[in-house]
Amino acid sequence: MTETRQSTDTPDAEALAHARDRDAGIVTCDACPVLCRIRPGRTGACDRYGNIEGRLTRLDPFVIAARAGKDGVIPFLGADWDGSPLSGATAFVTGIGAGTTYPDYKPAPFIVASEIDGVDMVTVVTEGIFSYCGLKLKIDTDRFLGPECAPVRVRGEQVGHVTTAEYGSQMLSLGGVRHLTGGSKKEGQVTCETLLTLANKGAVELAIDGGAHVVVQAGAAPIIDGVREERMRVGCGSATIGIFARQWFGHADEVIVVDDHITGVLTEHQAGRFLDMRPSGIRVRGRRSTPGRYFQVANPGTGWGGTDITDPLEIIERIDPKIAWPGLRLLMVSTTGEHAEWYVLDETLTPRPAPMPPGIAAVVERIGENCEPALVSVLFMAGAGGSLRAGVTDNPVRLTRSVRREVTRVTSGGAPVFVWPGGGITYMVDVRAMPDGSFGSVPTPALVAPIEFTLPLADYAAMGGHMDRVRPLASLRTEARLKAIPWDAANPWPLERSPA
Structure with missing residues (x-):
């Protein structure tokens, strides 16, 4: 249960309200702009932070992805891990559960150094709070889903639209800042819930104006008006x-x-x-x-x-x-x-x-043999804005330029991303390549997604990185929320140095 603080007219009234909160054991969460007031034993609106014995505490795990070394052993995976230092060659720190850079002046919550093949590397880890975000859905089917630009709805609220069909697939664009924050409160809430479910690989039923009802889920066959699609066409x-x-x-x-x-x-x-x-x-x-x-x-x-x-x-x-x-x-x-x-x-x-x-x-x-299975692909798309980049460096444009030069590798939950050309850091990632449960939300409404920036430590210092916050990978063994998961071998290893 959460409350919102009412505005006060005088500094004395505000101080009195803070004193009352302290006496009642209430803590104010500053992890997002909502600023939930959380009573003892309760959680904030996002269920990611709670009041544990009077302290603001992140409740979900902080995820590290581990891959086997040359001997096939994952050194700290499982309950029998003895707390020995983490191996930089086999562990990658993801942004899942890391926390955010909000308020905007904060450096990223984890800036982790490790040595790879004799080169000092750093991974800057955070979670972005994304209002400017959405999903692109590729639905493998010839069947008509709805007219181009037709609204796509969930529980009567528009959450996106039909976009240009591609070869053997129908395409939907869901979310975006207009649906999240530019419409009614209910539209924003339904849009956020829809995006969160799909991004976390769940199923959602969509209704398209003038078209079909479609059940979509990343990696599953689409169900169109109650019929499961089996094949993607071999060609026109x-x-x-x-x-x-x-x-x-x-x-x-x-x-x-x-x-x-x-x-x-x-x-x-x-x-x-x-x-x-x-x-x-x-x-x-x-x-x-x-x-x-x-x-x-x-x-x-x-x-x-x-x-x-x-x-x-x-x-x-x-x-x-x-x-x-x-x-x-x-x-x-x-x-x-x-x-x-x-x-x-x-x-x-x-x-x-x-x-x-x-x-x-x-x-x-x-012909049927040459048709691939009909699947739904879900790509998360967002822009890493100014405040997020400020959590990496005191001169954010240098991070953007480093990403453009491919000195800095961008990942999301360890998964590779496609960075769009042009200004800013606008990226897309296949949610199926990310660990389960990678996404969260806040009631602004917005999605919360992991993002990591990996680059040589010397380049990080040169771009004006927050060097006073750099910590060795082995220091994470004291983190109570640390959770190790197996590395997805289908993804490239982010700690391999960029050829640039």
Whole structure:
């Protein structure tokens, strides 16, 4: 339970309020701008700090990630660790549970030195309080989720929007400062809760205006209107033609690959022409682009190839009797192979369903084999602002320049990040590469995320770093909250020196 201090008109009244708090054992948390007043035995609004015996105390673990040394041993992982000095070669101090630089004049809570291959290195560790942050979701599906720019909602509150679709994936942009702080209080709270759940690898149901209901979770298949998506398309209709043209040759007279973006027609396509295939005379609806490639054959939807059709013959505009012939063998297939029908033209040149030959069925099955599993990817994106950078150095622009020159390596919970070009330190990180439970929140509302800056100690001194706060890695053994977790071997080791 928390309280907020009411403003006072005079210094005497403020001093009296502080005295009352002391007498009641109340402590004021200064870890974020909310300034919770915490009674004994209670926690602040973020559940990260509490009043333990009259002292403001961080409650969750401070995480160090450890990797095995050359002998395969992780020296301090587990309950039998004897408190021996930490090994700089096998331990990386993350920002998870480290604390923040708020109020802004504070240096980072942990500035840790270690020796790597004879070089003195330093890692500056903190947690950022990010109002300017959001998530980018990549949802592997052809299916229509909603119009571009359509609002994305949780419990009726807008938390983001649909953005530009990419190859085989629909994209959402969630969060951002406008939804966190620029709307109603409820909008901000719901947005923050949504971001926190997704960033910590939980599941959330999203409703898209004019579109679908989607359950999303990092690393899991999306569930679209109650149906779990299984496959990401092998390519657009044109690409599918190019990949499998030789395998269809001699088994089919025409193949039409239905796709919301580019529908492919084999005999018109360059692949069919290189194979000297006889024109079929079958013309599909839509706007012809280059030979054998058609746009807008149908509306977006959840049917064949991400269109709104359930009967593929609907996209056939006409069959030219001067070119087509009875007995013509026609395959219509989607870009995932989940939809496929085999037809043979009768004497009136009408496509009639027929049993699919084994050779054709094998290629349809191969389309599916070449489709990767449909997954949801969640990337956290934030800007490391002035106050956070001031926790690293008294001249923050030097940190930015060092990051640009790749002298300083930026990580988040030890995971590699992509730093955007241009001004500032705006970065993205795949939440699946981060340890579980890396993110927290404060009720401003904002997300709390770990961030680490690693560089040679000499360069840190040259940029005006807080050298009086540098401490050896081994000194952390006295930290009561220290928790060691196994290093994710899929991530590059941050303490390896940059080639710059």
